[in-house]
Amino acid sequence: MLPKDNKNRSTSPVCYLDEVDSSYSGIEPLSASEAVMSWRKKERRRLIDQRMATSFTTRSSRTDAIEQNLKRLLGDVRDKVISLYWPFRGEPDLRQSRTWIEKLGGRCSLPVVVMPSAPLVFRSWTSDTTLRKSAWGLVEPEASEKLNPDLILAPFVGMDQDGYRLGYGGGYFDRTLVELKKPAVVVGIGFEEQIIPTIYPQPHDVPMDWVLTETGVSKSPTQRFSGNLEEPG
Secondary structure, eight states: OOOOOOTTSOOOOOOOGGGSOHHHHOOOOOOHHHHHHHHHHHHHHHHHHHHHHSOHHHHHHHHHHHHHHHHHHHOOOTTOEEEOOOOOTTOOOOTTHHHHHHHTTOEEEEEEOOSTTSOOEEEEOOTTOOEEEOTTSOEEESSOOBOOOSEEEEEOSEEETTSOEEOSSSOHHHHHHHHOSSOOEEEEEOOGGGEESOOOOOTTOOOOSEEEETTEEEEOTTOOOOTTOOOOO
16 A cells, blocks of 8 residues: 655655656566566465464354354255365364265365366265375365365455455466356355455456355355355345
C-alpha cells in the first residue's frame, strides 16, 4: 500500500524513473502479470504466517465449526465421491470427516500429484488405504482406485470476495478443474481471516462454487456449477 501524503514529512526527491526510457535507467519495468505474481508471493507468505501464528486451540475450534458447516452443505452424500485433503501448514484438519461421510454412504478420495505441472488425480481413501509421503511433502494414497469426485474440497491460502482462490502457487487445482472430464462442485475451505478483497485473478484462475469458513457457507458470485447441492438453511 502506498503511504498517504504527509506535507510535514521530510522526503527525498521524487523518483521519476517510471517516466524515463528503460534503456536509460537500466531497469526493465514489471509487466502486469509479473506485478501480480510478485504481490501474490508476498500476500501468500503473509497469510501463511498469520495462519501458522494462530494457536492450535483456536485453529481446532474454528475447524470444528467448519466441519459442522460442511455437514450442512453436503447433506445426502449417498453414492457421492468427496475429495478431502491432507492438511498442510495449519490448514483446517478435516480428515475425521471421512468417518461420517462413509457412514452416510459416501466415498472419499485424496488428490495425488502425478508430476510437476500436471493435473491432479484422485485416489480412493479408506481406513485400509496405504498412504505414502510424496516428493512434495504431502500424504497421498499409494495405489488405490482412481475416482471421479462429485465434490472437491480445495483448501485456500487466501480467498477473495468473488470466489477466486489463492493457493501455494503451483497451479495444480486450476489445471485439474479445467481438465476434469466430469464436472465437480468445488468448495474453497479456509478460515475467515484469510478472506481478502481480491487476489487479482488472471485468465488461468478458476473460481470456487462455494466458500466455506468457520462463520458459514456462501455461494460464490462466480459459481460455475452447483450440482445437486441446496443452499444451506
